[in-house]
Amino acid sequence: MKIAVFGGSFNPPHLGHRSVVNMVSEHVHPDLFLIIPDNVPPHKELEEGSPDSATRLRMCIDNFADLPGVQVSDMEIRREGRSYTADTVTALRKMYPSDTLMFVMGTDMLLSFEEWYRFEYLLKELELIVLSRFDNDDEQILGHAESLRKKYGAVIHFIDVPPLPMSSSLIRALLKKRQGNDLLMDSVYSDIIRNRLYSSQMNLKWLEETIIPLHKPKRLSHVYGVRDEASRLAERWGLDPQEAEEAGLLHDVTKKLDLDGQLLLIDKYGIIITDSERENPKLLHAITGSEYARREFGVSQAIYDAIRWHTTGRPEMSMLEKVIYLADCIEPNRSYPGVEDLRAACYDDIDKAMCIALKMSIDVVRERGDVLHAATLEAYEWYRRKGLN
Numbered sequence: 207m208k209i210a211v212f213g214g215s216f217n218p219p220h221l222g223h224r225s226v227v228n229m230v231s232e233h234v235h236p237d238l239f240l241i242i243p244d245n246v247p248p249h250k251e252l253e254e255g256s257p258d259s260a261t262r263l264r265m266c267i268d269n270f271a272d273l274p275g276v277q278v279s280d281m282e283i284r285r286e287g288r289s290y291t292a293d294t295v296t297a298l299r300k301m302y303p304s305d306t307l308m309f310v311m312g313t314d315m316l317l318s319f320e321e322w323y324r325f326e327y328l329l330k331e332l333e334l335i336v337l338s339r340f341d342n343d344d345e346q347i348l349g350h351a352e353s354l355r356k357k358y359g360a361v362i363h364f365i366d367v368p369p370l371p372m373s374s375s376l377i378r379a380l381l382k383k384r385q386g387n388d389l390l391m392d393s394v395y396s397d398i399i400r401n402r403l404y405s406s407q408m409n410l411k412w413l414e415e416t417i418i419p420l421h422k423p424k425r426l427s428h429v430y431g432v433r434d435e436a437s438r439l440a441e442r443w444g445l446d447p448q449e450a451e452e453a454g455l456l457h458d459v460t461k462k463l464d465l466d467g468q469l470l471l472i473d474k475y476g477i478i479i480t481d482s483e484r485e486n487p488k489l490l491h492a493i494t495g496s497e498y499a500r501r502e503f504g505v506s507q508a509i510y511d512a513i514r515w516h517t518t519g520r521p522e523m524s525m526l527e528k529v530i531y532l533a534d535c536i537e538p539n540r541s542y543p544g545v546e547d548l549r550a551a552c553y554d555d556i557d558k559a560m561c562i563a564l565k566m567s568i569d570v571v572r573e574r575g576d577v578l579h580a581a582t583l584e585a586y587e588w589y590r591r592k593g594l595n
Contacts, residue, residue, distance in 0.1 A: 209302055210236035210335065212310040213282070213291065215374070216243045217256050218398060219269035220389050222372040227273055230310055230335055233365050239276040240298075241266055244289030253378065257403050259283045268393040292324035295331050308333045308363075313347045316362070319354065326358055333361040338368075381406035384448065402504040410448060413455050413503070422462055429458055431537030432530070439529045442553050453512040453530050456503060460495040468494050475501070486577045492517040518581040519564055521588035528556055535563045561589035 210230055216223065227239055243266050245259045246252075257265075266278045281297060282289040291309070298307060309332040316336050319325055336351070338344075347364075354360040372389050380386030387395045387409040396416075398406050414430070421429060433454035440450035460471065468490040472479060475497045483489050496514035499505045505513075512530040515523060519531055536549045544566060551559035564586040571578045 207237040207302070207305040208234065208308060209298070209305055210234065210239045210308045210310055211242060211294075211298070211332075212239065213242040213244060213289075213294065215247050215252060215256075216241075216262050216266050216269075217252060217374050218262070218377060218390065218394060218403070219243075219266045220372060220374060220377055220394070221391065222389070224269060224273065224391070226310060226337060227270065227276060229337065229365055229367050231273075231275070234308060234335060234363065236275070236308060239273070241270050241276060241278045242282050242294060243278070243280075244282045245285060246288045253375075255405060257401075261397075261401070261403070265394050265397055268397065269391050290323045292322075292327055295328060299331060306333060307331060308335050310335045310337070312336070313338050316347060316354075317350055329354065329358045329360045333363065335363050335365060337365050378404045383407065384409045387412045400502060400504050407448075408452055408503065410451050410455065413452065417455060417459060420459055420462060425458065425461060428537065428539055429455060431539045432457055432533045435533035435537040436529050439533055439552060439556075440526075443525055443529065443556055445525055445529060449506075449509065450526065450529055450533075452505065453509045453526060454533055456495065456499045456505065456509070457513050457516050457530055457534060458491060458495065459513075460498050461491040463491070463494070465490075471498065482577050482579060486579070488576070489517055489579060515581070518579040519560070519567075519585035520581045521585050523560070523585070525556075528560055532556070532559055532563060535566075557589060557592065561586065561592075564589065 212223075212227065212230075214223075227241075230236070231239060243259065243262050256262075260283065263278065263280055263283055270276050270278055282294055285293065295307065295309075309328070311334060313336055316334065319329075319334075322328060336347070338347070351360070351362045351364070355362065377386045377389050380389070381398065381404045384407045390398070395409075395412070398404065399408050414433075417429070418426065433451045436450040436454035437447040439445075440447045460468065463471070465487045468487060471477075471494040472490070475494070477493060477497060479490070479493060483493065492514055496510045499513055500510050508524065508526050511524060512526045515527050516530045516534050520527075523531070532548075532552045536545060536552055544562075548559060548562050548566070551562055564582060567582060568578060568586060571582070
């Protein structure tokens with residue numbers, strides 16, 4: 207049996223790693239393909255802030271699990287200390303004493319192979335499958351491979367493929383800039399965003415597409431309208447427009463749920479609500495939505511608060527809270543008496559706009575005979591005392 211072994215830090219695992227598996231499988235047809243994320247890399251330190259080995263293992267499972275003949279192994283993670291390939295091969299040889307072990311690597315690793323721990327043992331036990339990672343490296347690499355063959359009897363196979371246009375280090379850098387999702391499996395990217403690994407910031411186009419199933423179709427125009435209005439207001443008042451867009455896209459994320467669905471989330475998340483909130487289902491989506499956004503999308507506390515208070519308001523709101531509250535009121539699809547005056551106020555004096563919007567909300571609630579949330583009245587009184595009514 208031929209067993210291909212592909213190890214590394216996988217920090218994070220990405221589509222390039224899947225491409226390696228597919229290319230190797232196409233050329234050498236292994237019976238089993240083992241993906242082995244390391245515990246502690248022996249030749250380099252993991253970048254500060256990298257996830258622990260258990261998290262990288264979980265992402266590897268998401269990245270490779272659907273590929274036929276591929277298994278993700280935790281053998282190095284279970285082993286304490288640095289993950290030396292020689293120790294892994296020793297363990298594999300006990301499991302597969304008479305099978306062919308084929309170790310997958312890039313050309314950069316081949317050049318430094320004689321620096322590896324027990325490299326002669328590795329060349330005796332392994333066949334090396336080498337993929338090109340850099341342009342114009344053929345002469346140097348082929349010469350070094352021939353040297354290893356002559357000195358140690360190494361068995362080396364080259365797979366002639368274009369250099370891979372991605373690396374984990376590049377992806378880590380892109381993730382901080384709201385990019386890189388196109389280089390990852392969606393399940394891996396979702397995990398990274400949910401836990402905000404690598405100091406990642408959410409790609410807003412990805413978020414826009416991800417939330418589509420969470421809304422009734424007719425609500426999406428409102429959600430996108432709030433996103434756009436929030437971005438404009440944020441720019442006017444000195445905030446990060448992309449942070450405002452993120453909050454705008456998520457502000458109604460649980461609005462689609464009926465009362466039973468809202469109450470299920472409240473129980474699931476252990477949220478404590480007041481009697482008046484329980485009696486007014488229209489308010490619950492802000493409460494459940496903020497918690498859902500934090501747990502499923504890893505939003506910041508600032509965005510959490512903006513979602514939490516976008517229906518009722520509260521005294522002493524942050525600028526982002528005010529931006530989302532008002533964007534919800536004036537987004538381009540809104541049409542009601544007084545909206546144009548409110549729009550103008552939002553870009554002239556945002557606190558005055560809050561006072562106007564809160565008064566409008568109070569009047570509407572009272573006209574409908576609904577329960578008025580205490581926070582709304584408290585917020586209005588707070589702005590009124592500032593002489594903004």
